[in-house]
Amino acid sequence: MKPSILIADDEQEIADLIEIHLEKEGYQVKKAADGQAALQIVQSQSIDLVILDIMMPKLDGFETALQIRTDYQMPIIFLSAKSSDFDKIQGLVIGADDYLTKPFNPMELVARVNAQLRRYMKFNQPKANDISLIETNGLKIDPDQRSVKLYGENIELTPKEFDILYLLACHPKKVYSAEQIFQLVWGETYYESRNTVMVHIRTLRKKLGEDKRKNHFIKTIWGVGYSFNG
Incomplete structure (x- = not known):
């Protein structure tokens, strides 16, 4: 169709x-x-x-x-x-x-x-059975349901926010540049879209309550990019 x-x-x-x-x-x-x-x-x-x-x-x-x-x-x-x-x-x-x-x-x-x-x-293709659930420090990311919970509470994320979080969480400690995140999540050629990635990271952090708790799940590597700090 x-x-x-x-x-x-x-x-x-x-x-x-x-x-x-x-x-x-x-x-x-x-x-x-x-x-x-x-x-x-x-x-x-x-x-x-x-x-x-x-x-x-x-x-x-x-x-x-x-x-x-x-x-x-x-x-x-x-x-x-x-x-x-x-x-x-x-x-x-x-x-x-x-x-x-x-x-x-x-x-x-x-x-x-x-x-x-x-x-x-x-x-949105059928997911393989081996796609893993990610759980760390109270954060639960379910790629099959495309859902995120923090200490049991649902965190409502946009599709792009979920994709960014899941990308980083699948490769903890690996640093992704804004260009790499844009190309992998948006599936497009990078065209001065650093602000786009920054806006999504900023909103994602706010939804995860990183301004209120000590554990920051997304770590900024200044001058390089971002990594998951689970």
Whole structure:
């Protein structure tokens, strides 16, 4: 079955343009003109990736992404005229996997869609029986359920945050540069994305309560990268 992509944008011409390019790639395309309609489609149909505008009627893109993330893990790409660093960081913290500003190159968007879907399909294939559960110092990482618990309490992570944590935890003490983390987790060529990795690490640390407890699971090796300190 062809992957199904939802485009949520109230600018009809832009949505139609994206649809043309995605259909050329063989994708099935659904469209919504506002956030509420986008949520209804996600909840009623099988959607593999969502492209979200931010400034939409009824429900903006940020709120739509938040509500999607409560129940679904498919990749979300923000496509917006809002180009400030604050908006990009907010989108990534909310749970988006990528952020592209308007005006945009349709072929670049298609390339990013392809990259996100490759990664998503890879992590959602049936897991081998030998994938190990990681437990250390009160932290429990279950790769089969893609869940994280700290002293028995669920820690809600975005897909990217989970992938970063699991990557580091699988190789304790090994130091990964921001470039390596980006290439392994995002599955794309590194293009000045140090801030993207830093934002995800910062949010991950906050969710793990590293600002409140002495045991820091993610260690910064200054000038080099990050390692797991389990």
